[in-house]
Amino acid sequence: MQTRCPYCGEVVKVTNTEAFVCPVCGSHVGVSAGTTVLMRTGVVQDTMVGAKLGAYRVKRLLGCGGMGKIYLAEHEPTEREVALKILSDELSEKEHFVERVLQEARAAARLLHPNIVAVFEAGKANDHYFIAMEYVDGKALSQVIFERGRLQEEEALRIIRQVASALAYAHRQNVVHRDIKPANILLTRDGVAKIADMGIAKRLDAPGVTMPGTVMGTPYYMAPEQATDSSSVDHRADIYSLGATLYHAVTGTVPFDGATAPEVLAKLQVQPLNFPKGVRISPQVKRLISRMMEKDVKKRLQTAEEVIAEVDAILGGGKAAAQHRSVGFWIAVAVAAV
Template identity: 45%
Template sequence: MQKRVLNHRYEIERRIGEGGMARVYLGRDLRLNRRVAIKALHEHYASDMTFLQRFHHEAQAAAGLRHPCIVNVYDVGQDGDIHYIVMEYVEGSDLKSLLLRNGPLPIDQAVAIAEQVADGLEAAHRMGMVHRDVKPQNILVSPSGEVKITDFGIAKSSLSTALTETGVTFGTADYLSPEQARGLSATPRSDIYALGVTLYEMLTGRLPFTGENAVAVAMQHVSVDPPPPRMFNAQIPSRLEELVLAALSKNPDERPASAREFAQMLRTYRVASQEATVVRPAPRPPQPRPVAGVAAAAAANAPARTPLPPPRSPVVTQAPPSSGGRDLGVFLLGMMFIGLILGVVYLAATGTFDNLFQSGGGTRPPPIVLPEPIEEPTATPEPQMAIVPDVIGLDERSAIAAIEGAGLLPYAELPRASDVVSAGLVFDQFPPASTVVTASTVVTYVVSTGPESIPLPDVVTMRGIDAEFQLRSLGFQVQVVSAPDRLSAGFVFRTDPPAGTPLRRGDPVTIFVSIGDKVRMPDVTGLAEEEAIRRIEIAGLSWSYSDYQGCDKLGDLCDRYAPGVVVSSIPRGGDLVDRGSPVTLGVRAP
């Protein structure tokens, strides 16, 4: 079969992938003789001028991205009803396939890949582009280890804020940021969150959140803390675990401020870990144990002790001649002096001196008695305690009265929406009711503004599975109805109520998903042949042939139908068939 060539330049070889908006083909640029990837939009987008405007605008913005870690966009164009983007073709494997084949990656390799992705995202963010669907499937790894981000197909440019986002895929639930799961706009920090999930998966071989369906996973992204990755891989250093969990913070403000900052954090960690494996630090000398009590305070305030000098060597001298008689005299005097001292000590120890004072009329000086310190009584008044009243369900005036009546101080936070408590009533307080606190403690309360009203987003032309996921994540009850439409099969062509309708969480929404451009075959049995053909054409089908049947074929039916009347049809009445399908009629012969 002859290969198709777009605009006499891009030859399509074979299909290599498909997504919600487009199919991806391996092709060749005949002019430059190089392999390329060609992304062609699904046919039903060709008639959506608003989407086409946005498609070409985003393609031009993506074409302006030039970074070693981003797949290059070479061209954007149209050939008949095919709108396409021509991109760099990258040899290698996507990261998801790599993980499925090999399991968790070595720590150094995982960090290096995340670092390159963060560098590429930073380049896109500086250009005002948010990827919005960062995941291993959109990260290509070449055999040499080079990393490239692909599929900016649902990226949003700051230059296109005035354009609608009809047909944009909502994102993959496994890597979805909490703010996107709530239906809010994606920001550069949303991409950082998705990269954090990807790094988590590279290190552990598993996702932080799993569930029975996409909605269950999205709700965990919103409200459940991820299990520490070291639970599944004890080889992960604690410092690296901190970086991963920082990227997975529920609050975007608690994540790294930018992709550049996250890349720098990963780079600093990687360099430090490499140096630690090359140069092992010398062991620290043993530290003295801490001193307890008063001795510890004294040790803390004492000046540094000067080390004692080493003992001096003994000096040996020779005695001068003819000094023996003088040495003997000195020795005898020393012995007498020592005996005198020992005698005084003995008399003092046996109390002889006291007896001498008493017998000799001497007076021993009285002992000095110091006055004992007078301890002043310490005042220990007990604080007055109070019990926090229960103000949930009260109106604000009653809540204030109850708090002040308990001797406490009321403080109102900004009112917030509540799906449980009616507007004007308190739905939250702190400290909780019945808590025992000191008097004059501040009690904070929040007044409900009632159930939150959310405009129904426009999900028409989105894939049915993505539309259902987005609406359920906003809290709506979704019913899916399959019906024929000119839109391609699997895409939403209508919602009830329509987009923009203000709804509350829990309200029902019906989405109508196309089963393809099909029409229902009318029941033409019993009609005259000409009338049957007219109705077939009105229904969007084409009459191809009439089989005239005599009574020998019809049997009992021959008496029920007059000549020239339709007795059967292929397809049968009520069947759903592709628009324009041929119809064969069985007609009683004259």
């Protein structure tokens, strides 16, 4: 198969569909649910490193995405480290993609929340379009899942709750993300979850650049209605995607799999949601995921606040059960001692 190295950005042919070493830069890369996970960076000669872009001095390459490369840079006037996304030269020549970059900045810059990656500035310098964002020192949820196989329910729920809090805030600002997935959830070293990449976000209170009938997003986590027409979705598409993310986190697999994107999209439209056999998942978490991933948007959990309430009920129930077991233990000890 062909895939793109998440560090140097080169398209490479690989035979191992689970992991490979980039023949160009030597990066060690894992593959999970069609997403490449950078496990160890290689060596690449990048002419941008050391260059100055406006007020920013580029320090090192962090990785490469679908729209361009991301660098660690320093905002020299404040000496603040930032993540600097630079649009590729090829895409910079396309007005539609340039508008999307500006849309990403507009959508994200208005969102000030501890669980959303902050956007500081967007502009053009030295013929390069760029976005300066908060630098998150940590890992993407996709990498954590890849390394550990799957997460314990409580840990996964606490991450999902933080993301739901950020989505609740974004939705109140009339912004729909449209690409919630493990790769777009960054985890700091302190365990704080932050939503990244507002690249295809949609403002419900302003005209969009997405043409009717266009499909945008990541198939493995995409809501059925988004798989038909991404221009018409509302906040409930994010709830579905967050449910699919929770599914992946607690099972270690994606809800619907396939050899191609069209196959995945076809399955999620018609096949019922099933949980893998042999993976222990509580009935409460299964019920939460199923309600978040209802194919009928009207039957789905309707708001991120509802998701938070459901998560809190599960986490609270777990504490109550633990307290109950603890009380039972001490009663047994007391009886034995009598």
